Amino acid sequence: MLTYRSSTDFDKSLVLDITENNDGRKTYFTYSGFLTAEQAEQFAKWWTDKWYWGYEGIAFTRLQPDNTTAVFAERYNSCD
DSSP: OEEEEEEETTEEEEEEEEEEEEOSSEEEEEEEOOSSHHHHHHHHHHHHHHHHHHHOOEEEEEEOTTSOEEEEEEEESOOO
16 A cells, blocks of 8 residues: 655645555545545546556545545556
8 A cells, every 4th residue: 555645637736645455356445635625526536537448446535523525536557
């Protein structure tokens, strides 16, 4: 499992906390640190649009116990 802080192509000025877990076939991600729930929803749509074709990537939001919204995502590691 990897945990780090980084920006993405979604918004280079937005630094997110990211957790990655790779089981060999798929990689699972958690993104947190969004300013609003709407921003998290937009990120989930952007992420799905970016990774769906070929990798069957999907992302969705979930309200966290601390009342913030995180994005959970997963994709296959290859498109074959």
